[in-house]
Amino acid sequence: MVPSIARAVAQDGERVASCSKCEQRVFHYDAELFCSVCRWLVPDVNDRLAERYAATGGACAPDEGACPGCRQSGAGPAVVFPVMCPECGASHRISQRDVSLTTGATLRCDCHFPITIPTDVWCPGCRLNLRGLQKISALIKKANEPDSRVGDSVKQPPLDRTARRVIGLACAGERWSRTVCPARQGQLLDGDHLDMLLFNDGQIADWILDQVKLRSLGHRLHRDGGMALMAAVAQRVGALDHGVLRLVDMVWDGIGDWQG
Structure with a gap:
C-alpha cells in the first residue's frame, strides 16, 4: 500500500x-x-x-463530493485482497474485479469448500470501491457460517450456506477416510456410532469429528424443518457438488425417515 x-x-x-x-x-x-x-x-x-x-480532533472530514462510506472521490485502483477458507484455513487471494456487485463471488478451495464472497464487501455508499480489509474478512466469515436455524425456502441464502457447510464437512470426512484403517472407515458411516459420539460427553477424535458434525447438522435440520428441510438442503448440495451427495445420504441415514 x-x-x-x-x-x-x-x-x-x-x-x-x-x-x-x-x-x-x-x-x-x-x-x-x-x-x-x-x-x-x-x-x-x-x-x-x-x-x-x-x-484534527479525530477523523478527517470527507472531501467535498467524496463517498461518505469509503471517503473516495470516484473509483480507486482495483485491489487484490486475501481470503481465508473457513473450513481448512488455507489462504487465497482474489481480485475485486472478480467480485460481482450483484451476486458476489464463489471461490472454491482445494479442500472443495466453496467460499462465498458477499456483495457487501463493496462500499455501500458508492459501490465503486471495496471496504477495509478487516471489514471484508468479517463479512466473508459471517457469510460462510452455518445459521443456527435454516430457512425453509430453497431460494433463501441461508439454505445455500448450510449446503456449503454440508459439502465442507463431507469433503473433510472423505479425506480422513483415505488415511484410516477399514474398521474406522466403517465407523465414519455408522450412524449409531456417530450418534453415540455426538450425544455422549467426551473428546471426539479428529479423524471422525467432521462426520459427527455432519450427523449433528442432519439432526438439527430434521428438528427445525423435518424431512422437507433435509431434502431441500440435500438438493442444494447435489446442485453445488453432486459428488458428495452419496456420502451425505449415508451419514444422515436413520435421522427421521432418511434412508441412505
Missing part, C-alpha cells in the same frame, strides 16, 4: 486513508511523511500520524 500512497501524494500533494477496522478517515499523509531519496515512509511516521489525528 505504501507505493500507492506515495504516488497519490506525489500527484495530489496529500492522501487521506481510512482505518481498515472502523473505516474512518484517520491517516493524513503528505510529502513530509516520505523520504525524498527512497520515497518510503519516514521512521517516525506513526508518531506524526498520531499528532495529526489529535490536531
